[in-house]
Amino acid sequence: MRSDFFPTLTGKSLFRENELVYVNRSDELxxxxxxxxxxxxxxxxYVILGKGLHVVGDQKLSTKKGDLFIVNYDIPHGFFSDPVDGTEPIVYNCVFMPKFLDSSLLGNMYFQDISSSFLFKSIFPEESPKNADLRLKGTEYRDIGDLFHKMYEEYKNMNKGYLEIIRAYLIELIVKVFRLIDNDRQSNISTQNQQLVFQAVEYLRNNYNTDIRLEELAMKSFISKNYFSRLFKEVTGINFTDYIQNLRVDEACSLLKNTDMKVIDIANQVGFRDMKFFYEVFKKLTGKTPGEFRKG
Known part of the structure; x- marks a missing residue:
């Protein structure tokens, strides 16, 4: 579906003069x-009432109260009434330019993670949502709904300092949505993705003493390096590098306890080529030097 077939709604047509944010309800536009x-x-x-369809690109998504969608720029989309009974979804919209957010946040590593994962979605199809980005109910629904309502009221009433308050609410909204998406991702890792990681773990256990690279395992799984790295941590709870180091140190501990091999030979056998680095990692993970561990 070519995006140049559709009309473009510009920020300039919505934003008030010298502003970079706009908050409304769908029944107002x-x-x-x-x-x-x-x-x-x-x-x-954010759908607050009713139900219907949300068409994003080539996907038709059934939508109802509690659904939240993040739509990046230049992505064709639209909300439509329910094809069965004609019910229309009523939606809170918060639209903004990235510059509206506090520039000091750009130096914050956590917010950089949010920006890359949330505001600017990955191009990899493995991560494309098959339904709403979030489907909220109960406390989560009220919490996010309250933030939208507060932003809407501030924008409509234009009391002194309203832009600063909207900015604060928007930052809170983004962080909370990011947490919910992250939690949702943790609880919905597909069986296929789990199997990819399990296969990688088995390979690491059998080859931990070789020069294993993240890129190599990602290629074996036919997915991108960055996606595989995040998937590995989601399934195992530990990042790729730390996992290998744990395997190597565990084996080093076994050799220290059960053999008379020299420490340098043990380091080489388990995959460490730099003795100084071996001592640093070993001390970090065990709290002891290899010599102390052998004596203890």
């Missing part, structure tokens, strides 16, 4: 209800 369109800003859409 009806000319864009029920038609495909794209835009030059980031949109967070």
């Amino acid at each position: 009806k000319q864009y209800n029920g038609i495909m369109h794209k835009h030059d800003f980031i949109e967070i859409a």
